[in-house]
Amino acid sequence: MAASVALASSGQPKLSSRFWREDIHGYLFLLPWFAGFIFFTLGPTLVSLYLSFTKFDLLSPPRWAGLDNYVYMFTQDRRFTAALSVTFIYLIFEVPLKLCFALLVAIALDRSVRGGNLYRAIFYVPSLLGGSVAIAVLWRQLFQGDGTINRIILSLFGVQGPSWISNPDTAVYTLVILAVWQFGSPMIIFLAGLRQIPKDLYEAAEIDGAGKFRQFRSITLPLLGPVIFFNLVLQTIEGFKAFTPAFIVSGGTGGPVDSTLFYTLYLYQEAFANFRMGYASALAWVLLVIIGVFTALSFASARYWVHYDDDRR
Amino acid sequence: MTMMKRRTFLAGALASASAVGLASKAQAQAGTRIRAYWWGNPERDRRTRAVLDAYQVKNASVQVSSESVGWGDYWTKLATQTAGGNPPDLIQMDYRYIYEYSRRGTLLALETQAKVLDMKGFSAGARDAGMVDGKLYGVTMGTNSKAMVYDVAMFEKVGVTKLDANFTWDEMARVAAEISKVNPGKYWGTADNSRWEQGFEHWLNQRGKLLYTPDGKAAFTPADVTEWFDLWDKLRKSGACAPAEVAALNTGSIDQYEISRGVAAMSYANSNQNVAFQAINKNKLGISLFPQQKGMASGHYIKPAMLMSISSKSRSPEDAAKLVNFMMNEAEGAKILGIERGVPGSAAMQAVLGPDLDDLGKAQVNFVAEATKVAVPIPPPPPKGAGEIEVLLRRVGDSVAFGRASVKDGGTQFHQEAVSVLARG
Numbered sequence: 001m002a003a004s005v006a007l008a009s010s011g012q013p014k015l016s017s018r019f020w021r022e023d024i025h026g027y028l029f030l031l032p033w034f035a036g037f038i039f040f041t042l043g044p045t046l047v048s049l050y051l052s053f054t055k056f057d058l059l060s061p062p063r064w065a066g067l068d069n070y071v072y073m074f075t076q077d078r079r080f081t082a083a084l085s086v087t088f089i090y091l092i093f094e095v096p097l098k099l100c101f102a103l104l105v106a107i108a109l110d111r112s113v114r115g116g117n118l119y120r121a122i123f124y125v126p127s128l129l130g131g132s133v134a135i136a137v138l139w140r141q142l143f144q145g146d147g148t149i150n151r152i153i154l155s156l157f158g159v160q161g162p163s164w165i166s167n168p169d170t171a172v173y174t175l176v177i178l179a180v181w182q183f184g185s186p187m188i189i190f191l192a193g194l195r196q197i198p199k200d201l202y203e204a205a206e207i208d209g210a211g212k213f214r215q216f217r218s219i220t221l222p223l224l225g226p227v228i229f230f231n232l233v234l235q236t237i238e239g240f241k242a243f244t245p246a247f248i249v250s251g252g253t254g255g256p257v258d259s260t261l262f263y264t265l266y267l268y269q270e271a272f273a274n275f276r277m278g279y280a281s282a283l284a285w286v287l288l289v290i291i292g293v294f295t296a297l298s299f300a301s302a303r304y305w306v307h308y309d310d311d312r313r
Numbered sequence: 314m315t316m317m318k319r320r321t322f323l324a325g326a327l328a329s330a331s332a333v334g335l336a337s338k339a340q341a342q343a344g345t346r347i348r349a350y351w352w353g354n355p356e357r358d359r360r361t362r363a364v365l366d367a368y369q370v371k372n373a374s375v376q377v378s379s380e381s382v383g384w385g386d387y388w389t390k391l392a393t394q395t396a397g398g399n400p401p402d403l404i405q406m407d408y409r410y411i412y413e414y415s416r417r418g419t420l421l422a423l424e425t426q427a428k429v430l431d432m433k434g435f436s437a438g439a440r441d442a443g444m445v446d447g448k449l450y451g452v453t454m455g456t457n458s459k460a461m462v463y464d465v466a467m468f469e470k471v472g473v474t475k476l477d478a479n480f481t482w483d484e485m486a487r488v489a490a491e492i493s494k495v496n497p498g499k500y501w502g503t504a505d506n507s508r509w510e511q512g513f514e515h516w517l518n519q520r521g522k523l524l525y526t527p528d529g530k531a532a533f534t535p536a537d538v539t540e541w542f543d544l545w546d547k548l549r550k551s552g553a554c555a556p557a558e559v560a561a562l563n564t565g566s567i568d569q570y571e572i573s574r575g576v577a578a579m580s581y582a583n584s585n586q587n588v589a590f591q592a593i594n595k596n597k598l599g600i601s602l603f604p605q606q607k608g609m610a611s612g613h614y615i616k617p618a619m620l621m622s623i624s625s626k627s628r629s630p631e632d633a634a635k636l637v638n639f640m641m642n643e644a645e646g647a648k649i650l651g652i653e654r655g656v657p658g659s660a661a662m663q664a665v666l667g668p669d670l671d672d673l674g675k676a677q678v679n680f681v682a683e684a685t686k687v688a689v690p691i692p693p694p695p696p697k698g699a700g701e702i703e704v705l706l707r708r709v710g711d712s713v714a715f716g717r718a719s720v721k722d723g724g725t726q727f728h729q730e731a732v733s734v735l736a737r738g
Contacts, residue, residue, distance in 0.1 A: 166561035251564020
């Protein structure tokens, strides 16, 4: 509706009253979204930009602080660097693992098996549940010292495992596993991508004597390029924004020893535990820039490995 | 849909929207609305809702809505609502925050409601705990002191039936090591308390030192921290104390304490929490003073477990004050609340509750009486960054426990970072 309204009015420099009468309903229906965008998205975003140059503890009015927040962040704040490194470690493992896993499952489901739809639904379930508090609590139970995982290890290998979730060396990897387990949405997108690949290409390749692996490498991967790229960008952004699991698993502290201090968790602590709204706003803007840079890098690199059907080069 | 129908639809929608608006306006005029807000646990929520209901039955014109969250989210929400100009009328307050909130003018000076809120029955100590700059901003709902929560049966198993001032740090180490032998590798004598800010404060208080100076600076030295870490390091190495991985799972809610998880016989908390601890523990629990040091102070002080304040923005301060009075000064209210929030500040209410106390209640009242005898003066309220220091000690304490830092480096690191947190404000 919004699109047709925009088209209609741009094509008609002079609005006749009849036209306006027709249009106004379109704008009326647009209003809730537009008002929501102005008041709940754009407004707060701009205010947070202003606040990032202030000191603001919620109870007293913000005080202008110039670049102080940013200077402190980059020169003195050791937890900022700690949070960044935790987040990058998480991303480096989480994104590729999740994409590989999602692709493998998608390929397996792409063959027509009986009850394929059911499997697809079942594999998607973790994505629906994964971000929830209940699952994060479950994860704590699974990976603690006397948890289910260690009981399985004990019965299989006779070794007592460590408390994965409360050990600073391993805690973040339990969160990586949690994220990889939620491979549903990239999987669905991969599936759609796989269905787009013309089947005659595989037939031709088979006649030429190409094995399954060769087919995968020379047909599936290149033709899936745009979809892989799309998933990569989306998952990277999602990864930067990960919050709930770390918050629940560490009880909001990012512990043990800051080993699960995701960037967003640190931001939350500064804002809502330490009441430094100004500093937290600055952290948020730096995160926005970081995500922007990574997305731009992805797009820049895409020229070398993503090929579109209608590529004119 | 034709034009006509759309118009009718819009008109109808507008009419019904305005009708809803009118209805809620009419409802608001019928009586006073009061919003009550507290942090707590299921047991406290049950009791508090019951007391609010009882008050509404007697005062039909007053409507009380209530809201309760955990400690961790409480202050976030309160600060947000206060900043948004929409604070609740009744605010459960903590000694840690009352200075900040009252000095910013967000709380009502309760002298203005002296007609309906009677403070005469309160002991001077309980009353003064709610005073800031000579004015009363919070009514002490109950007093408590820090207390060690222990598993009675486990202590009996190793031959300890009575805990008193002779329960020293050395004795604790011995008993804990004995208990650890009962179910080795699965159950330990004591929880690791090195990472709890209040535990460290208690240990400093025993030595006549403070955690924070009155003007909000660090009052301890790196050497103090190192000694404290060393004490617990030795306990860990001797097997008396639960290892780092077990301690790191304790995120601070009552069900996550080692004693509640069934992995240690001693945990460190507050005396009024014995009600909440016992509610989720099958084993019989006792409370006692923290381990003592011969020739030193007890380190315990009596503090308001929590206070009740009224927002300065409240539209019906008098009704709010009446409700507070019902909770603190009237037998009916006091009986419903019991001593879940600590021992009442009013002597009359203590007498009212006395005959009805169950074993837990008696244990708590006796404990506070015992602690009062040996108590040190209450330290000045913690400064603004204190919440951050709490998290900091947990982080550095864990780091030492996991062997990532030596006790000495840990001591230096904690002191240095604490100083910079407090300077940053």
